[in-house]
Amino acid sequence: MEKTDALAALAALAQDNRLDVFRLLVQAGPEGMPAGAIASSLDLPPNTLSFHFDRLRMAGLVTVRREGRSMIYAARFERMNALLGFLSENCCGGVLLRPDAQCKPARRRARVSA
Amino acid sequence: MEKTDALAALAALAQDNRLDVFRLLVQAGPEGMPAGAIASSLDLPPNTLSFHFDRLRMAGLVTVRREGRSMIYAARFERMNALLGFLSENCCGGVLLRPDAQCKPARRRARVSA
């Protein structure tokens, strides 16, 4: 990840409501979550939320797709992974990450039986 | 690290000049670097730099000590480490960090003639 992208991602996460939104999306997993559900979960007016979604999307941290009347937002885990990589490498001596580490959804995942 | 502290640290790093300053301090290592050396290295006016130092200090990312006429700023590695931990845990599924990982100075040391 380049410095410009890292700055954009940092700025996107450096705001109370947006950090909450992103954390919620990380828990929601790759399928994402409709804007309305996020709005009611965080108790934010829809236009305010729309503004923050835009920042997150411009920073590359979320994707959006339409599903019927709803807009479904989802975290871009690989982007967050890249941000962590940038910070580790540029601000932390570069020794922080597990070589095989990948950002993944936080919530319980479907168990894959061996 | 708590959410409030994480937000402060993110906001502190989410600015071009401040990110440069912090990266420089990470390379400089625990002994830190005088403000003047940073100013000339990044070509920033001293009052502008002072403003940014303040933000970094308020966010807990740097310390400062006086040494003669110079103010020596140094990165707080453990704080950066805590930020990475917060992001990993809250925004990344919690699987990113090596259990023994610690932020440390980057290899290169900035040799400074005060």
Added chain:
DNA sequence: GCGACATTTCCATAATCGTTGAAATATGGA
């Protein structure tokens, strides 16, 4: 078509941010 729903866009507002010139503070040396 119409009406309910879901979300965005537009507009205005107050607050915060980053920068700079000028003045102030602190230290060390002659």
Added chain:
DNA sequence: TCCATATTTCAACGATTATGGAAATGTCGC
């Protein structure tokens, strides 16, 4: 003491930010 150096503080300024009311857009079911 006076002077040079190093850095901060003060006081502006334009730019950006976060917010919310109101209106617009898009979608679905009838």
